[in-house]
Structures are given as C-alpha cells and as structure tokens.
Amino acid sequence: xxxxxxxxxxxxxxxxxxxxxxxxxxxxxxxxxxxxxxxxxxxxxxxxxxxxxxxxxxxxxxxxxxxxxxxxxxxxxxxxxxxxxxxxxxxxxxxxxxxxxxxxxxxxxxxxxxxxxxxxxxxxxxxxxxxxxxxxxxxxxxxxxxxxxxxxxxxxxxxxxxxxxxxxxxxxxxxxxxxxxxxxxxxxxxxxxxxxxxxxxxxxxxxxxxxxxxxxxxxxxxxxxxxxxxxxxxxxxxxxxxxxxxxxxxxxxxxxxxxxxxxxxxxxxxxxxxxxxxxxxxxxxxxxxxxxxxxxxxxxxxxxxxxxxxxxxxxxxxxxxxxxxxxxxxxxxxxxxxxxxxxxxxxxxxxxxxxxxxxxxxxxxxxxxxxxxxxxxxxxxxxxxxxxxxxxxxxxxxxxxxxxxxxxxxxxxx
Amino acid sequence: xxxxxxxxxxxxxxxxxxxxxxxxxxxxxxxxxxxxxxxxxxxxxxxxxxxxxxxxxxxxxxxxxxxxxxxxxxxxxxxxxxxxxxxxxxxxxxxxxxxxxxxxxxxxxxxxxxxxxxxxxxxxxxxxxxxxxxxxxxxxxxxxxxxxxxxxxxxxxxxxxxxxxxxxxxxxxxxxxxxxxxxxxxxxxxxxxxxxxxxxxxxxxxxxxxxxxxxxxxxxxxxxxxxxxxxxxxxxxxxxxxxxxxxxxxxxxxxxxxxxxxxxxxxxxxxxxxxxxxxxxxxxxxxxxxxxxxxxxxxxxxxxxxxxxxxxxxxxxxxxxxxxxxxxxxxxxxxxxxxxxxxxxxxxxxxxxxxxxxxxxxxxxxxxxxxxxxxxxxxxxxxxxxxxxxxxxxxxxxxxxxxxxxxxxxxxxx
Numbered sequence: 154x155x156x157x158x159x160x161x162x163x164x165x166x167x168x169x170x171x172x173x174x175x176x177x178x179x180x181x182x183x184x185x186x187x188x189x190x191x192x193x194x195x196x197x198x199x200x201x202x203x204x205x206x207x208x209x210x211x212x213x214x215x216x217x218x219x220x221x222x223x224x225x226x227x228x229x230x231x232x233x234x235x236x237x238x239x240x241x242x243x244x245x246x247x248x249x250x251x252x253x254x255x256x257x258x259x260x261x262x263x264x265x266x267x268x269x270x271x272x273x274x275x276x277x278x279x280x281x282x283x284x285x286x287x288x289x290x291x292x293x294x295x296x297x298x299x300x301x302x303x304x305x306x307x308x309x310x311x312x313x314x315x316x317x318x319x320x321x322x323x324x325x326x327x328x329x330x331x332x333x334x335x336x337x338x339x340x341x342x343x344x345x346x347x348x349x350x351x352x353x354x355x356x357x358x359x360x361x362x363x364x365x366x367x368x369x370x371x372x373x374x375x376x377x378x379x380x381x382x383x384x385x386x387x388x389x390x391x392x393x394x395x396x397x398x399x400x401x402x403x404x405x406x407x408x409x410x411x412x413x414x415x416x417x418x419x420x421x422x423x424x425x426x427x428x429x430x431x432x433x434x435x436x437x438x439x440x441x442x443x444x445x446x447x448x449x450x451x452x453x454x455x456x457x458x459x460x461x462x463x464x465x466x467x468x469x470x471x472x473x474x475x476x477x478x479x480x481x482x483x484x485x486x487x488x489x490x491x492x493x494x495x496x497x498x499x500x501x502x503x504x505x506x507x508x509x510x511x512x513x514x515x516x517x518x519x520x521x522x523x524x525x526x527x528x529x530x531x532x533x534x535x536x537x538x539x540x541x542x543x544x545x546x547x548x549x550x551x552x553x554x555x556x557x558x559x560x561x562x563x564x565x566x567x
Numbered sequence: 568x569x570x571x572x573x574x575x576x577x578x579x580x581x582x583x584x585x586x587x588x589x590x591x592x593x594x595x596x597x598x599x600x601x602x603x604x605x606x607x608x609x610x611x612x613x614x615x616x617x618x619x620x621x622x623x624x625x626x627x628x629x630x631x632x633x634x635x636x637x638x639x640x641x642x643x644x645x646x647x648x649x650x651x652x653x654x655x656x657x658x659x660x661x662x663x664x665x666x667x668x669x670x671x672x673x674x675x676x677x678x679x680x681x682x683x684x685x686x687x688x689x690x691x692x693x694x695x696x697x698x699x700x701x702x703x704x705x706x707x708x709x710x711x712x713x714x715x716x717x718x719x720x721x722x723x724x725x726x727x728x729x730x731x732x733x734x735x736x737x738x739x740x741x742x743x744x745x746x747x748x749x750x751x752x753x754x755x756x757x758x759x760x761x762x763x764x765x766x767x768x769x770x771x772x773x774x775x776x777x778x779x780x781x782x783x784x785x786x787x788x789x790x791x792x793x794x795x796x797x798x799x800x801x802x803x804x805x806x807x808x809x810x811x812x813x814x815x816x817x818x819x820x821x822x823x824x825x826x827x828x829x830x831x832x833x834x835x836x837x838x839x840x841x842x843x844x845x846x847x848x849x850x851x852x853x854x855x856x857x858x859x860x861x862x863x864x865x866x867x868x869x870x871x872x873x874x875x876x877x878x879x880x881x882x883x884x885x886x887x888x889x890x891x892x893x894x895x896x897x898x899x900x901x902x903x904x905x906x907x908x909x910x911x912x913x914x915x916x917x918x919x920x921x922x923x924x925x926x927x928x929x930x931x932x933x934x935x936x937x938x939x940x941x942x943x944x945x946x947x948x949x950x951x952x953x954x955x956x957x958x959x960x961x962x963x964x965x966x967x968x969x970x971x972x973x974x975x976x977x978x979x980x981x
Binding site: 169172173203206207209210211214215217218219221222224225228229231232233235236237239240246247249251252273295296298 | 583586587617620621623624625628629631632633635636638639642643645646647649650651653654660661663665666687709710712
C-alpha cells in the first residue's frame with residue numbers, strides 16, 4: 154500500500170461545505186487503496202482575522218506569540234475535517250504540528266523544518282486512519298510552537314511526503330494546474346501535463362500562489378513527485394517531478410512574465426573590483442530585491458550598472474542609493490519605468506543553442522525592442538516595454554508551438 | 568517572593584480592550600512584588616462559535632476532535648495577552664495546557680487533572696516572566712489534547728496554584744464577590760469577606776458561574792486560598808478558605824436558593840428494601856438529576872417516595888418513570904410544580920441546634936408552608952411555594968441578621 158499526501162489550502166477549506174467536499178476527495182482517494190495523510194491550512198480568512206487582532210495590540214507583535222496565535226487556525230481546520238471524516242464513518246485523527254512530530258529550527262514566523270518523527274504518523278496509517286495534519290506549523294526545541302512562513306502548508310505537505318516516502322504529494326488549489334503561460338493573456342495557453350522542478354521554480358511567480366517555491370525546492374531535494382490540481386473539479390492537474398522521464402525533445406516548456414518592472418542604471422561608477430559587490434551589498438542590506446543585473450564597463454576608469462526591480466520597491470531603492478552616494482561613488486542615476494519581463498523556460502534549452510536566437514528574432518519581427526537580457530541554463534529573460542508584453546507573449550507562444558501537447562507523442566514536437 | 572495565580576474568564580477577556588484591562592491588573596499585581604501566573608479562558612463567544620461549526624458537521628462530533636477544536640480558543644487568548652504584556656515592556660510567555668505540563672486523564676471533554684509538571688513554569692517565573700497559561704485544557708498520554716469540562720478554567724487555576732504552592736488564587740469574574748444571598752432579591756444582602764470551602768460549595772449554585780464547584784473542591788483538597796473578585800472594579804472580593812480562622816460564633820453564613828423546582832411523588836410503592844435504590848438507579852441511568860429526597864412509609868406493605876428536581880428535567884423524568892413502571896411497581900405519580908428551595912448555609916450550624924428551628928419559625932410566622940425539609944451538617948433546605956420565595960429569603964436574611972458584618976468584630980453577632 155502506498156501513501157498519498159493531499160494538501161488543501163485556505164480557500165479549499167474556507168467553509169463547512171468546502172470541508173465536506175474535501176472529505177469527498179479523501180474518501181475517493183481511499184477508494185483507490187491509498188493510505189492518506191491530509192495537510193490543511195487555516196479556513197479562509199481566519200489567519201487575516203487573527204492578524205487583525207494582533208495588530209490591535211501592536212504593530213510589531215512578539216513573533217513567538219504571533220506563532221502561538223496563528224497556529225490555532227490550522228488546528229481548527231484539522232479538528233473539523235477529522236470530525237467530518239469520522240461522522241461519515243471513516244476513521245480519522247487530527248494532529249497538530251507538534252503532535253505530528255514536525256520539528257523545526259527555533260525561528261518564529263519563518264522556521265525551516267529540520268526533521269519529522271514519523272512513528273506516530275505511520276502507526277495511525279497502519280491502523281487504517283486518515284491522518285489530518287495541521288500545515289504551516291511545527292515545534293522547536295523546548296516545545297516551542299513555530300510557523301513556517303509564506304507557503305508554509307505546501308512546505309509541510311512536501312516535507313511529510315518526503316519523510317513518509319509517499320508515492321505522491323497532491324497540492325489542491327484554486328487553479329487546475331500549471332499552464333504554458335497565463336491563459337488570460339495568451340488564449341492558446343495549454344495546461345502542462347508535466348513540468349520539472351526547476352522549470353516550476355522559474356514559472357512559480359506566474360500565477361502567484363499556485364505553489365510556493367520553497368515547497369518545490371524541497372520536493373526537488375527529496376525527489377517527491379508533486380501534482381498541482383483543482384480542489385473544485387476532478388480534472389488531472391500538472392505533475393511536477395525530476396528531469397529523467399520528462400524530456401522528449403522539448404526545448405521550451407512555458408513562458409513566465411512579470412509586469413511593473415523598472416530599470417535603474419547607475420552611471421559613472423569607478424571601474425574597480427569592489428564596485429559591483431558594493432552596489433548590491435548596499436541594496437541587500439536594505440532588503441531591496443533586485444532581479445536582472447547588467448554591468449557595462451565603458452573604459453578602464455568608468456563603468457555603469459543596471460538592474461531591474463519591482464516598481465513597488467523603487468522608492469526604497471532610490472532612497473538607499475542616494476543615501477549611500479558617498480560609498481557608491483556614482484555620478485548619475487537613470488530610471489526607466491513601465492517595463493515588463495518575458496522569460497522562456499525549459500530544461501531542454503541548454504542543449505538547444507538556437508532557442509535564445511529564436512526568441513530574439515520573434516520579438517524583433519514584432520517590432521519589440523529588447524532592453525536587457527539575462528540567461529540561465531533553463532531560462533532566457535528579456536526586459537521590454539510593458540505595453541508590448543501581450544504581443545510578445547502571444548508571439549513567443551506561437552513561435553515555440555506551446556499550444557501543442559508534446560508529452561503525448563514520444564517523438565516530441567521540436 | 569510568593570506566587571499569585573490570577574484567573575480571568577471569557578467575559579473578562581472578551582475583547583482586545585478587555586485584554587488590555589487584564590494587563591493593567593497583572594502589572595498592578597507585579598507592582599506588589601508577586602510572581603504571577605495568569606490563567607485565561609477563550610474570548611467571549613469564541614467557544615460558542617466553534618461549537619456552532621462543529622454542530623454543522625455533526626450533532627455528536629467526535630469528542631477527541633471537539634477538544635482539538637475548542638482548545639484553540641484559550642490558545643488565542645494566551646497569545647494575545649502575552650503579546651500585550653510584551654508590548655508594554657513586561658516579559659511574558661504564553662503556554663498551552665500541554666506546554667504548561669498540565670497532565671490529565673485520557674477522557675475527552677471532561678478530563679480530570681492528574682498532575683502538573685512545574686519545572687518549566689517555575690523556570691519562567693524565576694526568569695521574571697509573567698506566565699500566561701491556557702485554562703480548560705491539558706494533555707493526556709500519547710500527547711492527546713483534552714479539555715476539562717464546565718468550569719474548566721477555574722479548575723486549571725486552582726490546580727496550578729496548588730502545584731506551584733501559590734499564596735493565593737484569584738478568580739476574576741463579572742461579580743465582585745460572594746453575597747449572603749442574591750442582592751436582586753434581598754436588598755440588604757451583604758458581600759462576604761470570607762467564606763469556607765464547604766459553605767461556598769453549598770452557595771455555589773446561587774449566582775451560577777461565580778465559581779465552579781469542582782474548583783472549590785480542589786481548592787479545599789489542596790488548601791489553596793481563593794479570592795473571587797470583579798475584573799471590572801478594584802473592590803476586595805470574597806476570600807474562600809479553610810475553616811480554622813473563619814468562625815466567630817457565626818451560625819449562618821448565607822442563603823442559597825433555587826427557583827423552578829418541581830416535586831414528584833411516587834405513591835403506592837411496595838415497602839421493600841429494594842424499592843428506594845431501584846427508583847434512583849432508574850433515574851440515574853437516564854441522567855435525571857434529583858435533589859431533595861424523602862421516603863415516607865405508610866405501613867408495612869406500602870411506601871411513597873418524593874423527590875425534587877429542576878423543572879427543565881421533569882419531562883425526561885416522567886418519561887423514564889412511566890417507561891419503568893413494571894420495574895418500579897408504583898401505583899400513582901403525583902407532580903407538584905411551581906416550587907422553590909431555600910437553604911440556610913453555615914459551618915457553625917452543626918454546633919447551633921436551634922438554627923433549623925429558627926428557620927422553620929421564621930417561615931411559619933410569614934405564613935409560609937414548608938413542603939419538604941432536607942438537612943446536612945452545614946445546610947438546612949426547605950421546599951416552599953415559588954411565589955413565597957422572596958418573602959422567605961427576606962425574612963430569613965433578617966432573622967439571621969445577615970446584613971451585619973460579623974467578621975470585623977472578633978465577638979461575632981450570634
């Protein structure tokens with residue numbers, strides 16, 4: 154008998170009616186002969202409500218106590234779901250993070266899981282119980298309750314799947330899978346049957362909330378096959394797994410993109426070995442997240458550095474830069490706003506040298522000027538004008554024939 | 568340095584504003600040089616809300632899961648209160664029942680505390696922290712979360728005070744102490760400065776919710792001095808303690824009473840040794856709570872048994888009795904409704920044989936007919952017509968001069 158871990162987020166358990174639907178899902182999985190561990194988040198707006206209470210006390214409530222407070226949300230869901238299973242005649246037991254043996258480091262609000270003691274979990278499974286575990290929480294030394302930060306329940310689910318050597322970890326969410334790109338922008342966008350962990354990491358920021366990158370990283374690390382699927386219908390989702398059986402000549406898997414990107418250029422910097430690290434150290438110290446970085450040395454004396462960041466972070470970034478002008482020694486700042494980033498993502502890219510060229514030509518044929526380029530082994534990103542984003546996405550989607558489903562044919566499409 | 572345990576009920580922590588007032592109280596107590604352990608209930612209607620959710624799933628939700636669900640209420644309060652203390656610069660730490668080492672038997676919904684591991688609590692106190700403990704909950708073997716049933720937070724507070732050898736356990740509630748009788752009925756009713764554990768147990772059902780009898784029993788067992796006081800003003804409350812220094816010639820401490828009492832009489836029962844136990848065994852099996860019991864044998868062959876119970880339980884009781892007619896062998900049932908019970912309560916009664924006589928004469932002088940009498944070492948109860956209750960209470964209050972404060976005079980008033 155094999156174990157499946159099923160994870161349901163806050164929307165999927167947002168009411169008693171939804172909890173009953175989740176129970177349907179679990180019962181159907183039991184019918185397939187699986188042993189089931191369920192991981193749930195807090196119901197709908199519970200966490201927001203608790204945060205609001207804390208905020209009435211302090212703008213910066215003590216993190217330990219915030220974890221104590223927030224962890225009650227998931228505890229309520231596990232109790233209600235286990236109740237529902239029992240009421241329908243299926244033995245079930247709810248376990249909090251500490252009861253489930255989810256040991257974390259002692260960091261409040263953003264703890265990492267160190268270890269999961271699986272004896273109790275395995276005992277309940279072998280006693281034919283559905284085990285319902287509170288996501289997002291764990292226990293550190295001295296019996297301290299911790300929470301895992303954003304995407305914590307995804308992380309709990311993957312960690313449990315890894316520890317229990319589960320055959321599959323299913324992430325139920327409000328979308329029905331991972332698409333080649335956003336279907337609201339490119340109408341031919343197609344749901345992927347499979348995607349690799351690394352590709353998923355590059356695509357993750359597309360539909361924010363589909364799956365937390367930390368969960369994907371852990372799934373990759375521990376070889377846990379993941380499925381992202383809808384909790385509201387029964388269509389197959391997208392399988393996220395290792396590289397091995399994925400590649401069928403496919404170079405590009407999907408198109409990721411970001412809007413509201415700005416480009417900042419520091420001109421007239423001294424061309425010295427310390428210039429580049431100093432700039433980004435200064436930004437990092439102030440928690441400014443930068444994305445694409447380009448350095449362009451003009452001559453032996455002078456260089457310029459450009460980087461992109463989210464528009465929301467621009468004011469902070471400029472303040473930090475101006476404040477550190479004596480240390481950075483630049484002569485001028487240049488800001489270009491209203492930009493967007495388009496990336497082609499695919500594990501097959503590294504062995505297909507023509508892919509980047511195809512992308513550039515496609516954009517050029519559409520009259521789209523590429524302002525910055527950045528590449529990794531599985532991604533080529535270009536920064537373009539924001540008002541050309543839709544045109545770029547549709548053109549690239551067609552150019553790489555992403556609307557076709559290559560996985561069903563062993564020959565592939567390229 | 569001595570330890571004070573302060574317990575605040577649901578109304579006292581019903582909002583963030585109230586939690587801030589509770590923090591004021593704690594800070595004031597710290598100013599007296601005390602080490603403070605605080606026990607809190609769930610905020611206001613939280614428990615009701617959670618019960619409502621459970622009821623949407625099942626009329627009889629699994630008790631283990633109900634404990635899992637309900638225990639989140641107190642956990643939220645401890646987190647918020649500890650946050651508030653920290654935000655005001657007073658080191659504090661919240662602990663759930665299991666973190667505080669409150670070990671119970673493995674009975675869901677109504678567990679009894681078996682043991683409290685005090686090391687962690689004492690460590691936090693010696694580190695100058697206010698320890699905020701979730702009331703109403705504990706942990707049984709195998710890390711199972713349990714709740715303590717009605718009045719559970721009072722019980723938690725008393726048990727913690729006993730285990731920590733606290734000098735005092737303060738129960739903050741929405742009344743300012745224990746009165747000689749209900750001030751709404753007898754306007755001369757006086758707040759008692761002191762009352763013994765046993766007297767309190769007899770008085771407990773007066774203002775329901777002042778203090779749970781189980782907590783008083785435990786306080787008596789472990790010699791924990793209790794104070795009942797208001798969480799909304801700073802007047803002194805009532806001290807509840809052992810007998811030793813209480814008695815100053817005072818025979819009657821207060822008047823307890825119950826409304827909506829009915830009397831059931833079974834006539835024509837066989838006068839046999841098994842008759843009495845059979846009747847009450849039948850009622851107990853069906854969870855019918857009876858109060859005053861009188862048996863009156865008419866002759867060698869026949870007897871009658873009367874008992875009182877709360878009006879709300881009458882329908883159930885009659886159904887049980889009729890259903891068991893073949894076993895009980897009675898000939899007739901007689902029901903008398905619209906009754907009330909008046910009791911005089913006082914530890915000094917046992918050494919004052921004239922006390923019962925005084926009560927009966929007082930009632931008789933007022934033209935009040937006594938329908939049933941029941942006595943214990945510290946109580947004389949009479950059952951009378953409900954419409955004569957107020958007159959009876961006022962007359963008895965005057966007759967025993969309860970409006971006078973005997974505790975301030977060493978000679979007493981009798």
